[in-house]
Amino acid sequence: MMERDSLQDLAGDSLAAMISLVKEHTGIAMDERKGVLLQGRLRPRIRALGLAGYRAYIDHVKKGAEVPAFISLVTTNDTAFFRTPVVWDYLAGDFLPAWLRDQGSQTLRIWSAAAATGEEAYSLAMLCVDFQQANPAFRFRIDATDISPDALAVAQAARYQGRSVQRFESDRPAQFARHMVADESSWAVRPDVTRHVRFASHHLLRERSRSTYDLILLRNVLMYFTDDDQLRALTGVSAALAPHGRLVLGEQDSLTRLAVPFRLVKPHVYELSGK
Structure with a gap:
């Protein structure tokens, strides 16, 4: 028996079709346990559009124009400034000094490959700006990409508030003071940091990068x-x-479990095994 199509219940055939739609447009593999999560995220949008229910929304997404909004609703953009301290300790203490020693005549090329709302990319830029102050010859550029249009809009605005900045200020007060400035009800990343970061849309499963990078961050994706x-x-x-x-x-x-050409060199850090 088919379930009734309502905004109270996302189950049965409607849930299966919605999960399939998520996989098609984002690559994210969900199961039926995510039904409540999807229901909570999609219900306000369906009501705003004046649609009858979940099946009507699925048909609406399949027409095409709704796809960017759908992607933003079903993707999770959980990130933070300087998340996972051991990674940033490695980048500051090992990676950047070694790269400057071995490749210093070049421009360091970095890709934040699942940038979400931009905290990771700006953390990278802050780290590099600080390193550049001690090493004036050092040059770098950062490409930051994500699949979510809404997340990219937040990243490009470079304004943050709430727990994101509170934790940053508490954990790294000196860096926070150097690189953030109060902006009405939020905090803005200073222009000398933001100018080093370029944001763009990118689908990891459908598109290949046309550039080559010295450092790629692909975290929690x-x-x-x-x-x-x-x-x-x-x-x-x-x-x-x-x-x-x-x-x-x-x-x-x-x-x-994967046959990939990488080997572990530090916690969370890999190099090409065939180099």
Whole structure:
């Protein structure tokens, strides 16, 4: 028996169709346990559009124009400034000094490959700006990409409030004071940081990067993909990583089941195994 199509219940055939739609447009693999999450995120949008229910919304998404809004609603953009201290300690204490010693005549190329609302990309820029002050010859550029239009809009605005900035100020008060400025009810990243970051839309499973990078951060994304899609994403990333480069993954990301050309060099940090 088919369930009734309502804004109170997302189940049965409607839930299966919605999960399939999420996979098609984002690559994220969900199961029926995510029904409540999807229901909570989509219900306000369906009501705002004046649609009859979930099946009507699925048909609306399939027409095309709603796809960007749908992607923004179903993706999770959980990030923070300087998330996972061990990663930033490695970048500041090991990676940047070694790169300057070995490749210092070049421009350091960094890709924040799942940038969400931009905190990671700006953390990278802050770290590099601080390093540049002690090493004036150092040059860098950061490309930051994400699939969510709404997340990219927040990132490009470079204004933050709430827990995101409170934790940053508490954990790294000196860096916070150097790189953030009060802006009405929020905090803005200073222009000498934002000018180093370029944001763009990118789908990890459908597009290959046209650039080569010395450092790629792909954190807390793979866990949302099937093994096959993880392999597809990492194949694209490996093609974009310079032979001497480093790949940084998230705490919950693992490569143990995948036949990929990376080997662990530090916690969460990988290099190309065939270099």
